[in-house]
Amino acid sequence: MGAAMAANLARAGYPLTVWNRTPGRAAELRKLGAKEGDHPAEVAAASDVVAICVSDSPDVEAVLFGEHGVAEGIKAGSLVIDCSTISPAVTWQAAQRLARQEVDLVDAPVSGGSEGAQKATLTIFVGGEPAAFERARPILEVLGKTVTHVGPSGSGQAVKAVNQVILAGTYLGVAEGIILAMKSGLDVEQVVEALGGGAAQSWVLANRSGRMIANDYPLGFKTSLHRKDLGIALALAAEVGATLPVAALCAQLETGLVTQGHGDDDMSAVARTIRELSGLEA
Structure with missing residues (x-):
């Protein structure tokens, strides 16, 4: 970058x-x-x-x-x-x-x-x-x-931590929705198009759902770097007394992806884990 x-x-x-x-x-x-x-x-x-x-x-x-x-x-x-x-x-x-x-x-x-x-x-x-x-x-x-x-000083980094926490939930939510649609036998591209006009619309849905459907994760932002960023956010949360259960879950999933050799994949690769847990090709 x-x-x-x-x-x-x-x-x-x-x-x-x-x-x-x-x-x-x-x-x-x-x-x-x-x-x-x-x-x-x-x-x-x-x-x-x-x-x-x-x-x-x-x-x-x-x-x-x-x-x-x-x-x-x-x-x-x-x-x-x-x-x-x-x-x-x-x-x-x-x-x-x-x-x-x-x-x-x-x-x-x-x-x-x-x-x-x-x-x-x-x-x-x-x-x-x-x-x-x-x-x-x-x-x-x-x-x-x-x-x-x-x-x-430091406020920019704190806001970036908030950004990464929100992205953790968004990527996980989109991944779970895409896998649910696939397992339900729906036309997933049509589902994404339909959702794009409603409250579920997001940048991640519009720009990363295709990668999750194809199970292919070319680099946009490395999973390993987002995992690092979540470590910063979770440390800040511990310092200020905030509880971040979704961010903590995402961090654990990303730790597994990095361990499996997927650290250089785009962070949408969190869908790999959801696919695997759902009995789909990971």
Whole structure:
């Protein structure tokens, strides 16, 4: 996702210096005019704004504060935009550490998957100081169609956790409905079309039911990443005293899928488990 987002920034005319944890992945960005740094500190030294998109809290901490990390090269007055989905507490701690260097951080996790990253239609939830958000806004508006400042540092990550909890229930609900229709001998495509005009309509029903019917789950958003995100949400729930039974169930199902080797499938693969439990081909 980060490469697609960076490509959209390059096409919008932003001069880029880029770095990827996996060597060799910047070739397409170089064709768009980006320079490639040897490490995050070099990227930070060449930039007024540093955008990060990696997988998890330890990855963000390593990019920011590890050897040759952003913090080693960044200049006072710079801005860090973290589009990763990580723990709100880790975000807040990182913001405090960077503030000591007179650097602002906004957490800006995104929703919309790889398609949204490629098409620049992401939904972006932003936490941080209002002035830092306004500085980040023009960049984020290149990446997504909906950019919302939701509160202070860590708030963007908390909203993303809410987003992932809601998606857990929606994907499970659609999967159960599709399997019920199949087991009932109905024309499932017709069922989906009929439901699309009523209260059961959702993005997941419209865009992922076909994958569940075909039992084929090309990548949109990895099951393993959604499982990671649910771990963040469940930890936040434990911290604030919220009970999330559906999210907990979905996390267990996704743990099983990852164990079975389906972690890189789109998260609609939760239907695999419902199919198997219902006696259909999994």
